[in-house]
Amino acid sequence: MFFLPLLLIGIALWIIIDLSYGRIVHLRRVRSRSFPLRQSDFHLYTYGKDLYDTLFTDIKQAKHHVHVLFFIVKNDKISREFLKLLIDKAKEGIEVRLLLDRLGSHHLSNEAIRSLQKHGVSFSFCHKVKFPFPFFSANQRNHRKITVIDGKIGYIGGFNIGEEYLGHNERLGLWRDYHLRLTGEGVQDLQKQFLHDWFDDTNQNLLVASLYFPKQQPGTIQHQFIPTDGAYLQHTFLHLIEGAKKELFIGTPYFIPGRKIMNALLEARKRGVQITILVPEKADHALVREAKFPYCRKLIQAGCNIYAFQQGFFHAKVIIVDDYICDIGTANFDMRSLYINHEINCLLYDKHFIQTVRNKFHKDLGNASLLSFKDVSPHSLIDRGKEWIGTILAFFL
Incomplete structure (x- = not known):
């Protein structure tokens, strides 16, 4: 009679302790970070179709590597087109790395992941559930959206990959977002952040590889990236x-x-x-x-x-x-x-x-x-x- 209430109370206390101490331990480890002031050239995208057209074209023209981090890639038409593009580049011998948030991209099928890996795309989920704080780690998501192509072109902003970002969700309708494309000095900072996240989740350290950091000419717009x-x-x-x-x-x-x-x-x-x-x-x-x-x-x-x-x-x-x-x-x-x-x-x-x-x-x-x-x-x-x-x-x- 009393077992179920006690069990529920115990689970609730476990969750509270997990979330509280998980955050305390995390805050002891994390440090404030920022990249230097840089000079780059920017273009602002506000519609998904415009962004995808340019992004997909840039990826098609990649000569050495494509690094992609998204919070969400879905299992719909545009997502499959995107994943096929990555596979096609990997088949050409281009280095392709895809990093997705484990919870945000839960729609991505195991079949799609196996196909990526089979055809040479290096794939990893980030922020998998970890002990001893499973609830805290499940709640802490990698919400960054970064794409770096050949160390020369970078993308950052609010768009993910999916049909709804093209305005094809009947309930939400037109999707309005702000996303940046840049060339110039700042690309190296997006590259560092991607490789930092890649190392955290794969234990593969590519941060010291100079081939991912080709020298770039300064652009006209002063800016600074702030990762948190x-x-x-x-x-x-x-x-x-x-x-x-x-x-x-x-x-x-x-x-x-x-x-x-x-x-x-x-x-x-x-x-x-x-x-x-x-x-x-x-x-x-x-x-x-x-x-x-x-x-x-x-x-x-x-x-x-x-x-x-x-x-x-x-x-x-x-x-x-x-x-x-x-x-x-x-x-x-x-x-x-x-x-x-x-x-x-x-x-x-x-x-x-x-x-x-x-x-x-x-x-x-x-x-x-x-x-x-x-x-x-x-x-x-x-x-x-x-x-x-x-x-x-x-x-x-």
């Missing part, structure tokens, strides 16, 4: 918010900032900074919409403008501070990206490129509706219950 491993991203976001003098634009699919960043936003508003936040109207995960509402209410009361994207699903991760710095990367404006996931972001310091990003952002605002306090308030007991559960689980959403 479940810690220290908060420092970057706080620095950006606290540095704002006039305007702050934030675009994110999941807005769950936590107490410290929320306080920084409210302080920025008190000193006169105009804050505009763009989020999706639709939600692709349970409770993320409800979890953001308490933060939205406080910010709306403080005079911030919060818009909901209406033309499909908005998945971009972007922060624009005045006209002097812009952040684009893989990290969402939520507690999972801040404190759990492994991410990489790019800080850009070029006014002309920032204006390009601002123009894209304002175009997206034109397809969004301004939210009122009433819009983000619960209207029923069910709404209140969802918001309460979302608040409790915010760290894991």
